[in-house]
Amino acid sequence: MSPKRAISPFALRGTVFTASNAHQLHCIENALVCVDENGVITAVLHQDDTGYSQACQHYQLQGQLTVLEPGQYVLPGFVDLHVHAPQWPQTGKALDLPLNEWLQDNTFPLEARYADIDFARQVYLSLVDTLLANGTTTAMYFATLHDRSSLELARICLEKGQRALVGRVAMDNPDQCPDYYRDESATAAIEATARFIDDVYQLPGNTLRRVRPVITPRFIPSCTDELLTGLGALARRSGCHVQTHCSESDWEHQYVQQRHHKNDTQALNDFGLITRKTVLAHANFLNDEDMDTLKAAGAGVAHCPLSNFYFSNAVFPLRKALERHLHVGLGSDLSGGHSPSMFDSCRHAITASNALHDGVDPAIQAASRGNGSAKIDFRQAFWLATGGGGEALDLPIGQIKTGYAFDALMLDCRATEGNVVIWPELDSSPDILQKIIYNAARSNIIRTWVQGELVFSR
Amino acid sequence: MSPKRAISPFALRGTVFTASNAHQLHCIENALVCVDENGVITAVLHQDDTGYSQACQHYQLQGQLTVLEPGQYVLPGFVDLHVHAPQWPQTGKALDLPLNEWLQDNTFPLEARYADIDFARQVYLSLVDTLLANGTTTAMYFATLHDRSSLELARICLEKGQRALVGRVAMDNPDQCPDYYRDESATAAIEATARFIDDVYQLPGNTLRRVRPVITPRFIPSCTDELLTGLGALARRSGCHVQTHCSESDWEHQYVQQRHHKNDTQALNDFGLITRKTVLAHANFLNDEDMDTLKAAGAGVAHCPLSNFYFSNAVFPLRKALERHLHVGLGSDLSGGHSPSMFDSCRHAITASNALHDGVDPAIQAASRGNGSAKIDFRQAFWLATGGGGEALDLPIGQIKTGYAFDALMLDCRATEGNVVIWPELDSSPDILQKIIYNAARSNIIRTWVQGELVFSR
Known part of the structure; x- marks a missing residue:
């Protein structure tokens, strides 16, 4: 396989966990993460942001929108x-x-x-x-x-x-x-x-x-x-x-x-x-x-x-x-x-x-x-x-943030192979991340991207 | 589901790891573990034991023999x-x-x-x-x-x-x-x-x-x-x-x-x-x-x-x-x-x-x-x-040993979901167990038995 670096722009909609420093954790439910053809994040829209619906619609019409299912989460790689x-x-x-x-x-x-x-x-x-x-x-x-x-x-x-x-x-x-x-x-x-x-x-x-x-x-x-x-x-x-x-x-x-x-x-x-x-x-x-x-x-x-x-x-x-x-x-x-x-x-x-x-x-x-x-x-x-x-x-990686490379992973916590057990009525978003940090395994990782390129999936 | 405790006798042939105390580890390659209809281990035969071949043949003829594949191991539950x-x-x-x-x-x-x-x-x-x-x-x-x-x-x-x-x-x-x-x-x-x-x-x-x-x-x-x-x-x-x-x-x-x-x-x-x-x-x-x-x-x-x-x-x-x-x-x-x-x-x-x-x-x-x-x-x-x-x-469990209950699990270290990576030419049997202890995950466990009864499989 020779390196294929060219990708099409796309967007993901779902819950995103990212941190901007050791004390600032962001749990963004129903975020829209937009990635351009260079694999760079061009926007991370919250659902009450102006333009959120239009952007969702735009990517959907282009066939470039992936909507996460319940129990799926996006984290920085x-x-x-x-x-x-x-x-x-x-x-x-x-x-x-x-x-x-x-x-x-x-x-x-x-x-x-x-x-x-x-x-x-x-x-x-x-x-x-x-x-x-x-x-x-x-x-x-x-x-x-x-x-x-x-x-x-x-x-x-x-x-x-x-x-x-x-x-x-x-x-x-x-x-x-x-x-x-x-x-x-x-x-x-x-x-x-x-x-x-x-x-x-x-x-x-x-x-x-x-x-x-x-x-x-x-x-x-x-x-x-x-x-x-x-x-x-x-x-x-x-x-x-x-x-x-x-x-x-x-x-x-x-x-x-x-x-x-x-x-x-x-x-x-x-x-x-x-x-x-x-x-x-x-x-x-x-x-x-x-x-x-x-x-x-x-x-x-x-x-x-x-x-x-x-x-x-x-x-x-x-x-x-x-x-x-x-x-x-x-x-x-x-x-x-x-x-x-x-x-x-x-x-x-x-x-x-x-x-x-x-x-x-x-x-x-x-x-x-x-x-x-x-x-x-x-x-x-x-x-x-x-x-x-x-x-x-000193590289623009490790955060789901505008201007950063889309180096990311998608977790599925419904995976029967995994020990992350979420109780929707009891767990807040930070609770879910804490449960992921403590119990997620390789088997919960269903996709991995580097610079917008899908490099692993299962 | 009502409890079903009745089982047929069976035997497993493959590598068994078991310990008889904190310092005695047994890695038995190609062992034959025989389990009776009460789920009790009746024999753990080494391949050079008298009667090993006959016993293998007996269970095979009865359709009661499972032979582990390379990369599979039996451990006590x-x-x-x-x-x-x-x-x-x-x-x-x-x-x-x-x-x-x-x-x-x-x-x-x-x-x-x-x-x-x-x-x-x-x-x-x-x-x-x-x-x-x-x-x-x-x-x-x-x-x-x-x-x-x-x-x-x-x-x-x-x-x-x-x-x-x-x-x-x-x-x-x-x-x-x-x-x-x-x-x-x-x-x-x-x-x-x-x-x-x-x-x-x-x-x-x-x-x-x-x-x-x-x-x-x-x-x-x-x-x-x-x-x-x-x-x-x-x-x-x-x-x-x-x-x-x-x-x-x-x-x-x-x-x-x-x-x-x-x-x-x-x-x-x-x-x-x-x-x-x-x-x-x-x-x-x-x-x-x-x-x-x-x-x-x-x-x-x-x-x-x-x-x-x-x-x-x-x-x-x-x-x-x-x-x-x-x-x-x-x-x-x-x-x-x-x-x-x-x-x-x-x-x-x-x-x-x-x-x-x-x-x-x-x-x-x-x-x-x-x-x-x-x-x-x-x-x-x-x-x-x-x-x-x-x-x-004070129960006869936790060892693959004659007279003990067959409470056991089967691991598959070829599982693509797992992080146990074995290099057959470099790893001894104790090395393999050490790698299992350090990196096996739920996804490597393919069968679990209690008292000879299969209670989990994947």
Whole structure:
């Protein structure tokens, strides 16, 4: 299948859920969402708006109106800010192992297999299909250090229609990377990254930049100073997005302290890697100065609540970051996180915030058990998974809003496969969204669009 | 539909996952599971066992053999030890509210509606259908204080074929229960409970005790001493199961301390409510003495990890309880927990244990952040959701094992609706179970049996 980007204008009428920030949730019943031939939302009309009836009639006469049935809802597509694409085959396994065994005995050997382009192709097709079926319209991917299979991931996203930001991973530090899975030098990694950027932009059919390249130093421990310096310069020159891991765990945080005598964020900033288009995965051990640095640059954080519980030894101080108006979205962190569904990321963002707020150890007195200022609810989780991710990427996505790309999903909560049970006489619109966030599954998602293009349906 | 309990003998051939305790997981490839006309497992043959081929041939000749296809697996049915049936309509909502608003403004008014038998019937049919579709073959239910609708829940479980333990809730304390939703006196509540026990045993078709009554004081704060004393005497007289909440939250734990100058467990024990057939929901703030008391009585704990994160202010010290050989299973705690799926309970049991182990607050130094001795993995979670629940109830369920009831589910991991992605060349049998625990959904469950009877299929 070659990329087909041309669409006809259309409109959807039904209940829309969208958030314009962490505290402003909009539940618009009987909304009319109008999408033009570029896949851009040209209007979101409320039923008492002037022109609503005429617009409905216009689209209906053109055969371009879809009216949602009761129990169906439109939401912005999900933005997953942190996916390790090559780890897809080990999703949901090896989570019983300590980090070192997980990485050295499982993850690195698996990633090394992507020298085999056929294996890469098989995995990446499965992953992109799965994410679209789960309503993830935009994903920010770590691929591997293999040029060809990384580009193949970008090509597959383009073929399937997913909006994607893809990074060819750079990692050259012999002290921390195995011999069999390491860039041969800083220069080689920088040159390969520069080539990858050009190659992605030049992919046939990528004129609208549906797929973008990302400068991707794995994390400070995997990279020499020379590599980090070179990638920082490349970020400045190219204006590309940047992604890396930051202050993920006690070990990693301490490693950077010992090597650079400062926190990850400050070290990355010194290397020129903190920009408006940077997304830092995890960022659990940020201090106030680090948050100020990110705020000043407009850089984003990919909060990965699921993997926080497995590999981070701590939970990202999300509410504090939101109160300081940092750009934050959610990441599934496949396969450090076990689920490809952003619904699971939402749920775990809430449980993680509650754990940080109340604490968890009953042996500790209540007054000193939690930090008492960390709770979020479904509204913030929903924002993070949609508009928050779009804001972190500096792209007009993640909201059902005029001028934004129509990246969206349609849910059917009547699906017999699903556990969302709505009682019309008891549930308000926000109640319904809360029920969706807590219990919707892949089986409830019946259509997924990217830039107005239908990329999944069932 | 009237209960149909008669079945023909049959056998299933395929991969079986079952656990015989928290540390012994059995992955039996190409097993032959034989079930007699009473729904009891008469043999679980391995493919190199003497008689395996003959047995396969025998069942095949009789037309009684089902051979699983690749990607299909048999697991014991799930045992959900803590479900508030009347709260089903608010599942997945109101979780953004503080406990007091959740209880007084939402939960009590909702439970009071079950005076309306038609409403009760509508809700309970939906709930039991949903749980069977999610593979919950046994549920231990709190109903409400309404005699008729509580009995209707028992009747619906029997009609649908679910194994169930149902409690008519007793709550008479005017200081803690609202006027509109309270037993009129201790005597009235005790008499109603005694009548309910008789009524459940006498339900038409309940000769095999598929459905059992449970003595159910809501929790100490809701009950006067007179009521608790009377229900303790009734437990001794009747030999019935007992369920109540125990040391769930700081507030409740402190309330009991102030009223009885001892922990919940000791107070309940003094009232005669701690028996081999008692299941205590939550039990987060148990001390060593409490664990000794439960161990001595053989009483069980319903660990409800999901609601731990919302309403408990702490996480149950599960690993400690397992190391002391307490009987522990899992509870969804609908609707304090948001999911009817025991897969979600398994996942959250693991994340909760990791949170307790590592701690969660990055502002605290690593050495003092967690308790360092709480981690469990998918093996323990699987045991708790199946055999652990059966053991807590003192019933021969939750294992695929000779002499046990064939309460089981069949999963299909090829289902396009599911996120379990298996790579045959990379995944061992335990890997596959781990992937199932982490990513299986309702849509992967294609058949559910209780006592050999097919109660759900798709």
